[in-house]
Amino acid sequence: MMPPYNESDESREGARSESTGLTNQPYRTTYRCIRMGCAMTVRLLSPIDRCPRCNALTAVIERPELDLEEFVATATADVVAGFTALLEAAADDRNNPS
Numbered sequence: 001m002m003p004p005y006n007e008s009d010e011s012r013e014g015a016r017s018e019s020t021g022l023t024n025q026p027y028r029t030t031y032r033c034i035r036m037g038c039a040m041t042v043r044l045l046s047p048i049d050r051c052p053r054c055n056a057l058t059a060v061i062e063r064p065e066l067d068l069e070e071f072v073a074t075a076t077a078d079v080v081a082g083f084t085a086l087l088e089a090a091a092d093d094r095n096n097p098s
Contacts, residue, residue, distance in 0.1 A: 028073070030062035 021028045033051035041061065045068060051058050057091040 026065040027068040029060060029064050031058040032061045033057075034059050 028045055030043050031048055033056050034041040035054055035056035038051060038054045040051055050059055
């Protein structure tokens with residue numbers, strides 16, 4: 001039998017990055033198995049339709065606090081903007097040698 005999810009254990013399944021202290025908990029959705037005998041509860045980044053324990057349907061109990069897709073889009077835009085600025089600075093250095 002799988003132990004229940006413990007919210008205080010943030011290092012479980014890579015929820016906390018050891019080097020940066022960042023957590024992905026606000027991006028997780030909480031699912032619960034609808035079968036009374038199972039009632040397994042999990043918090044996941046990826047959606048699931050079936051319970052991994054008994055294969056019954058799962059229901060969304062709590063939506064994530066933050067939108068993961070919005071975060072990835074914003075982070076990607078920031079990276080592209082930074083890379084573009086570096087390329088432009090390098091081009092300026094080539095065009096204006098000291």
